[in-house]
Amino acid sequence: MMNDKWARLIGIPLISLIIPLIQDSEEMLAFNQVSLQHFIACLVFTTAMWEGNRFIFILMRRKYAGYQQTRNRIIVQTIASLLYTIVASTTLTFLLSVTIKHCEFNQANIIGGIITSIIPTLMVTCVYESVYFFEQWKKHIQRAEALARENIQSQLEVLKSQIDPHFLFNSLNTLAALIDDTNEPAQKYLEQLSDVYRYVLLSKDKNTVTLEEEMKFVESYSYLIKARFRENVQIDNQISAEYHKYMVPPLTLQMLVENAIKHNIISKDKPLTIRIVSDNNEYLSIENNIQEKLTFEKSTKVGLQNIINRYNFLTPKKIEILTNNQIFSVKIPLLGQV
Numbered sequence: 001m002m003n004d005k006w007a008r009l010i011g012i013p014l015i016s017l018i019i020p021l022i023q024d025s026e027e028m029l030a031f032n033q034v035s036l037q038h039f040i041a042c043l044v045f046t047t048a049m050w051e052g053n054r055f056i057f058i059l060m061r062r063k064y065a066g067y068q069q070t071r072n073r074i075i076v077q078t079i080a081s082l083l084y085t086i087v088a089s090t091t092l093t094f095l096l097s098v099t100i101k102h103c104e105f106n107q108a109n110i111i112g113g114i115i116t117s118i119i120p121t122l123m124v125t126c127v128y129e130s131v132y133f134f135e136q137w138k139k140h141i142q143r144a145e146a147l148a149r150e151n152i153q154s155q156l157e158v159l160k161s162q163i164d165p166h167f168l169f170n171s172l173n174t175l176a177a178l179i180d181d182t183n184e185p186a187q188k189y190l191e192q193l194s195d196v197y198r199y200v201l202l203s204k205d206k207n208t209v210t211l212e213e214e215m216k217f218v219e220s221y222s223y224l225i226k227a228r229f230r231e232n233v234q235i236d237n238q239i240s241a242e243y244h245k246y247m248v249p250p251l252t253l254q255m256l257v258e259n260a261i262k263h264n265i266i267s268k269d270k271p272l273t274i275r276i277v278s279d280n281n282e283y284l285s286i287e288n289n290i291q292e293k294l295t296f297e298k299s300t301k302v303g304l305q306n307i308i309n310r311y312n313f314l315t316p317k318k319i320e321i322l323t324n325n326q327i328f329s330v331k332i333p334l335l336g337q338v
Helices: 005-023 025-029 033-063 067-099 107-160 165-178 184-203 211-232 252-263 302-314
Strands: 233-238 272-278 283-289 320-323 327-333
Touching (some): 033 107, 107 302, 184 211, 252 272, 252 327, 302 327
Parallel strands (some): 233 272
């Protein structure tokens, strides 16, 4: 909600006084009935223009909330404000012609009212838009700095790792050559493990990848999971092909699948089902049945928070986390097409 109480209490009367002084200072300084009527008319117009446009600003900020949407917000907001100003000014001119003597509802007064109304509209627009723009710009800079700090922290964690990722990847290839060709399950497992690791290496410096690439990675990751848990884990891919060219942050789906496996009991009596579903609103739902592990170790939710932080930087669309007694679901927005 806007914190503009004092701006409205001071600004509306002040503009209502300045406009008639500019138009006819002698009349206003006469302090007679005509000057009072002129001031009241300006007060009504200014109040209507200020409050009406303020309402439009609030709606536009909700619809185009992101810093990247500034251009769209200004265009739509300007058109809406001009239309409102014309309609409101014409309506008020008619009402004043009925209530105030010597005020006629004719073309000259209508055009004069619209021109006069544009003055407070422009002033209010400039003030509100300037304040909002700099607030969003400041938040954008802060988010960029926060992301930079997270990247630095991530790089530090990588440096702390004792195993060089390229060394490990090359070791996997060497191990594949040592496994007997007749041992197909081992060869297949190692092949999928290499695909998983290759994807991690190639995507670690990217902000987004296509959903098609991400799902191929999840398929390789799912093979490793199935080798461990057999039929006790089912990963059901229900993504329509039309969404394959949309973008997502890399490793997002894998982290959500891993999160489900980490926090739920998996057994023959209690199989875990993970569904990845696309919908018509350009969102993906990753959901699983809840059979929470009984453990004293409290979840840090670092993986989920990492995904939320990346989405906050990439889009104003929010991640939705839904849960009930049976299903845990995370809805992530798709980030546009290639």
